[in-house]
């Protein structure tokens with residue numbers, strides 16, 4: 109994973125930092141783009157996964173669009189140079205200010221998550237004498253079989269419009285002169301590793317597309333969201349199987365020749381290309397437990413504290429030594445959940461060793477916080493070193 113050159117360079121840097129392998133990122137993006145091209149599928153990158161400037165520049169250069177969830181993300185996408193007709197805007201709570209900004213920028217479409225939001229967009233577009241393109245985000249009640257906290261497509265979740273509200277939704281669309289219906293949108297959850305889940309989604313997408321068409325709507329866009337997971341246990345498994353993923357949609361979605369299929373991938377595109385590099389501050393050998401205390405904590409990588417997420421931990425100062433001791437690997441933050449792993453088997457570890465937390469490219473740097481008045485985390489790029 110890391111070359112000797114990487115590791116000796118890391119030793120000269122101040123820790124903690126996010127290390128980005130932009131070469132791997134490029135390979136991942138090209139693999140995805142090639143696989144999507146085979147079926148003429150459109151990929152929008154879910155910016156929330158990582159809006160690091162250098163990462164965004166690479167993604168834009170690949171030709172992907174941007175899936176945004178705030179006015180800030182829409183502005184950032186425009187600043188980076190994503191084409192406006194490849195920018196989509198989802199989110200359950202778009203403010204009037206954010207909607208007005210997106211209308212002024214003539215983005216491709218709003219993925220609308222409630223009937224009241226439809227009414228507001230119609231009203232705001234009317235004031236500008238514009239027609240807003242909208243896709244209806246439907247909550248299909250499909251179980252993504254992922255962690256409870258990152259499931260979004262069940263009836264109990266706040267996302268999207270539920271099936272029983274669709275008649276009212278259709279009525280609202282019909283009486284809204286400043287809305288142009290372009291299609292339907294779904295996103296059922298994140299870190300999905302069981303691809304069969306997507307077969308179930310396709311069945312529902314086909315049903316809902318038919319439902320709208322039977323009522324006189326032309327469904328031009330089928331947006332199936334993102335959610336493709338990565339292998340956190342094997343970070344060396346670097347590139348997700350995009351070919352298998354897209355093939356499912358090609359096999360199970362009913363797509364007419366005048367329809368476009370859109371995807372919103374986040375984690376799968378960026379997850380494996382970054383690691384959080386941290387230094388051991390202290391080792392405490394207790395009676396019941398041994399603790400490694402790192403200089404990175406939940407303020408730099410929140411996922412383990414938030415949803416007990418696993419990131420493979422390795423002592424990169426001792427790659428040739430066998431794992432011989434079990435440690436709880438924790439951060440310096442004043443919270444008991446500030447823990448990256450319990451009973452982790454590592455070589456005997458000493459103060460000053462470098463520890464890598466792997467697969468942190470998605471929902472890592474972007475979810476960092478200043479809790480405990482922590483300083484900003486810095487980023488280091490492999491292509492700047494050599």
Ligand SMILES: Cc1ncc(COP(=O)(O)O)c(C=O)c1O
Nearest residue numbers: 154295298334335372373374375
């Ligand atoms: C609407 C929407 N699209 C796309 C994504 C990207 O998800 P992922 O990073 O799992 O591909 C998310 C986040 O879960 C989302 O909420």
Ligand SMILES: N[C@@H](CCCC[NH3+])C(=O)O
Nearest residue numbers: 156258298299411470471
């Ligand atoms: N932040 C979550 C994923 C949520 C995606 C946004 N709906 C994670 O780290 O896994």
